[in-house]
Amino acid sequence: MNALLPTSFADLLALYQDPMFWLFPMGTLAVSTVMFLLFALPFTWLAWRDPVSLRRYKVQDTPFDVARWFWPSLGRLTLNVSLIVVALLLAWPLLRHAPIHLGEMPAWYVAVAQILFFVFLDDFLYYWMHRTMHKGFLLRHVHSVHHRIRHTTAINGNYMHWFEYLCTASLALLGPMLVGAHLYVLWIWIALRQFEAADGHCGYVLPWNPGHLLPLYEGAGYHDFHHSQYQGNYAGFLPYLDRFFGSYARGYLAWRAKFRGEPGTPE
Template sequence: MNIFQLASSLHYLVEGFSPAAIALNSTAESFSTIYGTLKTISETDPTSAASALSLVERAWAAWYIWMNNDVLATGLLFFLTHELMYFGRCLPWYIIDHIPYFRKWKIQPNKIPLDKEQWECFKAVIKSHLLVEALPIWLFHPLCATLGISIDVPFPALKVMAAQIALFFVLEDNWHYWAHRLFHYGPFYKHIHKQHHKYAAPFGLAAEYAHPIEVMSLGFGTVGFPIIYAYCTKQYPQLNLPVLHLFTLTVWIVLRLFQAVDSHSGYEFPWSLHHFFPLWAGAEHHDDHHHFFIGNYASSFRYLDYLLGTESGIPANIVRERKMRQKAEAK
């Protein structure tokens, strides 16, 4: 397939970002590497739409052009992003666990995870990624095409992506709260959720250390709501919802991974986000859940546990007991 035929087959080229512009002063070797593809796109006619693309947008387009297979490109992109971002985010916390200086910010300072524990956890998480999560990731692109999730360039406006990601954070947090609370009920805890509570003092790698059923159930909150959003966008055009872009979904998943790993880090710093954004949960919120094995069921925010009386930890128990006494005295 020559350059012109290759470019013509790519349905995401924007107006002005034409096959002719890509083919101009190019050779077949231009697309033999990802760098060569990016370089070719960057050197297109400065009057074309391609010249207005950001570096990230050009890299995104170059990836799909170079792969020349949308299903493979999306599957590999999602799988590599998930693995690199998850373990990449875990690595700093693993290093911090080996530096005594940071112990003063460790929430449970007497419970430092051993290398053996982290290694066993690492093997279990890798196994889960390969056996539970890999197949849905690799088959995601056909679903994107069916639902109209865009892979075009340029990307949507920043405010559109930010609003969609904020919506996904809220929806996921609500789903996580109720699903997590259910997993603490009798047989669900005994046969499923107990695996995640193996570590009473959590560490970064333990974020996705869970039973396959729990991985799929709680994972729905991360991927399911964007799918529902895309479905509503396509089925109910009268809602005028902005189209969901795959890049937005990628950013959302990265942020959700960071949130999950950080909440299991076991460290509470003066600069932790919840000090500046009180609704944010963070490590201190989730560490109490692992420490006391109950309460603090939400993932990203604190308001549901506060409103529904399921806050965990000693201070929350004191407040609940005081309210119960006041209620009893009033009767």
């Protein structure tokens, strides 16, 4: 059983009775899905109601199209999660050697430092993956699925091709694997990542949104412009990468300056 891969069918079956199989891959997928829905459903309900009092906080002036994309978004999420379950079942004989653990919790400041590292690493890698997906075959056959929706609501955050979902999930796991994270730290990070997926698509920049507490995060307007303009604003959390690599979406800086009440900012 200590071999890299099991050597008999009985050994293989025994691997799936390991509590860590249910806690690490399956538990993390459950945390990911539940947290996404917890973040996304209230925002989606808000967009469906589209109250007049909140319209000044909308990024786009046009009406939301919640009715058209709600069930397809839940359908895609169900399909993608089901495929990940199969992938995790197949990968577990190797994945069980991953350094994710349930031992002693790290000190709080170590956990915070690890999560910050996950944010920056994931965001950097996501930026380049996303830019790559905006070209050729990957754009036509994979990423264009996510871009069918130009005026998004939170539930559309995981409306994507299964291959993109698999790549995005793998990127998010990379940081925790590198540092050998505690399982609970991994779960906190995944919850934060799903907050980003829901909030980035919610269509509102609300003043009471707790996302404003996150340093460097610029809220839903940033990714909303990626959908409305189809190009630019490629990062997940942190727009500094677009500033550095000159890839802001058309009109985003002017909108941000106006929204913040700043003097005109050049494109």
